[in-house]
Amino acid sequence: MSGAPVVDVKGLWTVYGDLVVHRDLDFSVMPGEVVSLVGGSGSGKTTLLRQILGLERPHRGSIRVFGVPLHTCDPGLFKKIRKRWGVLFQHGALYSALSVFDNIALPLRELHAFDADFIRDIVMVKLDAVGMDKRHASTMPADLSGGMIKRVALARALVLEPELVFLDEPTAGLDPDRSEAFVKLVRDLHIKLNFTVVMATHDLDTMVSVSDRIAVLADQKVVVCGRLDEVVRYDHPFIRDFFLGERGRRALSAAPALQTN
Amino acid sequence: MQQTASKPVRDPDVQVTAAGDGAHVIHLSGAWDIRALESRGRTLQSALRDAARSTDADWDLTQIQRFDHIGAMLVWRTWGRCRPSRLQLKREHEIFFGACESAAAVASSPAAPDRFPLLLALGRGVWAVTGHVLEMLQLFGQLLIDAATVVRQPLLRPWREFSAAIYKIGAQALGITALVGFLIGVVLSYLSAEQLRLVGADVFIVNILGIGIVRELGPVVCSILVAGRSGSAITAQLGVMRVTEELDALSVMGISNTLRLILPKMAAIAVALPLLVLWTSGVALVGGAVSAKAELGMSFFQFFSALPAAVPEVNLWLGVGKAVVFGVLIALIACHFGLRIQPNTESLAAGTTRSVVTSITAVIVADAIIAVIFSDVGWS
Structure with a gap:
């Protein structure tokens, strides 16, 4: 947990017409951390995530990933960076025309470095790692349940052994049981493989159980970014509503970080 | 992914040395992760295969600096999908072989070819x-x-x-x-x-x-x-x-x-x-x-x-x-x-x-x- 930040956002402005989404926003993630981004609807979580992924350009400010300024570096370098991260989209974004197997194999095939037999073995390892039965390898995404789609999408995000993983609402649309299992899976993989995780989420239980740090997005910036107990102690109307409402207190009562205090 | 911060990361390498009793020791060293193997996968695969010819070799994997599933799978396949009898391995690298083992690719047999493809297509x-x-x-x-x-x-x-x-x-x-x-x-x-x-x-x-x-x-x-x-x-x-x-x-x-x-x-x-x-x-x-x-x-x-x-x-x-x-x-x-x-x-x-x-x-x-x-x- 030392060294230069993996993601470093400085002085970020996002403006759509008259609407200011981010005003001079700073945000950074250190290697090996799990950082959750929380914020109300429309607070710009997804926009921030998309900007860090290079899908959108900020109006002003710099975004560095692995120390490289994303929006000004040369395209070849950017392409290399893109192979070092994995993204789990909110709805999975599996390629609907490809089977589960081909979805996971696609990034590997794109490298043109390994033969088909080798790729098959790797895909099987990844399917096994996310707890999917091999019988589902030839299934089409349309025939999978919501939980399985997330698992396959996670396997695809992890297939290139990323150092940085983005999770956009990883538990949205899953029932509590499934979402707990999925969070446990992410946590186990994180402990085993030691990648860095940036996660946008609404789900308090998820956040409490896996995050090292929580960044709260409100008033167009990150108002506080720290451990759970630091965040809860920060005085801000959004934090009061979100963490200290009834639902929040219930989730927090299960949090080990607060019990030790 | 596992990073040894103290030493600079070297390229992946395979070396065979003769041990005292006539057996061989195969040393793997450097970075054996996807980013190193992306460009050298095929050459390393053949180097590994050459090194693994002698059946009773000792495998020394302790000098590997970076390792991941891709590197592990490359080695695993050279072993014929089972652990060699004599193997030295860093403890934190154990999980990658664990993953290979538990996935133990049950090769799904390809469907038998159709006997009358034209007739079948017409039908x-x-x-x-x-x-x-x-x-x-x-x-x-x-x-x-x-x-x-x-x-x-x-x-x-x-x-x-x-x-x-x-x-x-x-x-x-x-x-x-x-x-x-x-x-x-x-x-x-x-x-x-x-x-x-x-x-x-x-x-x-x-x-x-x-x-x-x-x-x-x-x-x-x-x-x-x-x-x-x-x-x-x-x-x-x-x-x-x-x-x-x-x-x-x-x-x-x-x-x-x-x-x-x-x-x-x-x-x-x-x-x-x-x-x-x-x-x-x-x-x-x-x-x-x-x-x-x-x-x-x-x-x-x-x-x-x-x-x-x-x-x-x-x-x-x-x-x-x-x-x-x-x-x-x-x-x-x-x-x-x-x-x-x-x-x-x-x-x-x-x-x-x-x-x-x-x-x-x-x-x-x-x-x-x-x-x-x-x-x-x-x-x-």
Whole structure:
């Protein structure tokens, strides 16, 4: 947990017409951390995530990933960076025309470095790692349940052994049981493989159980970014509503970080 | 991913040294992760295979600086998918081989090849076509029942959908059909005029253009345009509604898909296409007249006053009647393929393509059949 930040956002402005989404926003993630981004609807979580992924350009400010300024570096370098991260989209974004197997194999095939037999073995390892039965390898995404789609999408995000993983609402649309299992899976993989995780989420239980740090997005910036107990102690109307409402207190009562205090 | 911060990361390397008792020790060192192997995978694979020739080798993997599943799998496969008896390994690298072991790729045996591929393909083709025809008949039957319902319960009439469809299929196609019609008229007239001048039969240009355009070209060209333009739109729209479960949402509200979505479209095409055909044929005749004036010096008055005598009225009704049949065919095929689309992008693309190709083919086949049936009708 030392060294230069993996993601470093400085002085970020996002403006759509008259609407200011981010005003001079700073945000950074250190290697090996799990950082959750929380914020109300429309607070710009997804926009921030998309900007860090290079899908959108900020109006002003710099975004560095692995120390490289994303929006000004040369395209070849950017392409290399893109192979070092994995993204789990909110709805999975599996390629609907490809089977589960081909979805996971696609990034590997794109490298043109390994033969088909080798790729098959790797895909099987990844399917096994996310707890999917091999019988589902030839299934089409349309025939999978919501939980399985997330698992396959996670396997695809992890297939290139990323150092940085983005999770956009990883538990949205899953029932509590499934979402707990999925969070446990992410946590186990994180402990085993030691990648860095940036996660946008609404789900308090998820956040409490896996995050090292929580960044709260409100008033167009990150108002506080720290451990759970630091965040809860920060005085801000959004934090009061979100963490200290009834639902929040219930989730927090299960949090080990607060019990030790 | 596992990083040893103190030492600089070296390239992956394989070295074989002889141990005291004549056995070999294989040392792997450096970075064995995907980013290092991406460019050197194949050379390292063969290096590993060469090194692993001697069966009772010692494996020393403690010098590996970075490791991941990809590197582990490369080594694992060299071992023949089981651990060698003598192996030294960093503890944190253990999990990668654990993953390889637990996945223990049960190679799914590929399906046995078919014995009569051609016969099988033919059978499948016939089966598929039969299925399509039967389903289309069923859809047509359902539409007739819906039409009867609409007549009995006028309140159910989906007028809004009907008028919207008329506007989209008919009014918005006026420009493109006029352009195509005019150009076809010009070209046909120009080519015929060249030939007719040779035999001095200039006046027959009116007969050729009149019969050709009113009876054949107008209806067929216009229908092909509508099949490509509106047929594909209908298929894609129904397909996307299937993907987004809108069709199911309608069903659970007790609103009939065929009555609300398909019947108005079919009715709209059946009404709009004959009108479009009249429009296209008219513009094509104007194009022909323009060209005839330029090529043969025939005045517009001369051209259009000779037209009624050269082209009996029944040809016009034949063209319009054909358009109604073509319209129903296009709508039926477009809706049929739209409803069959599966919720994925590939199926949407394939369904739309098939819909357009099938409806254009159907229009031309139907035109040929009608031409044979009415071969005795409409000559002056």
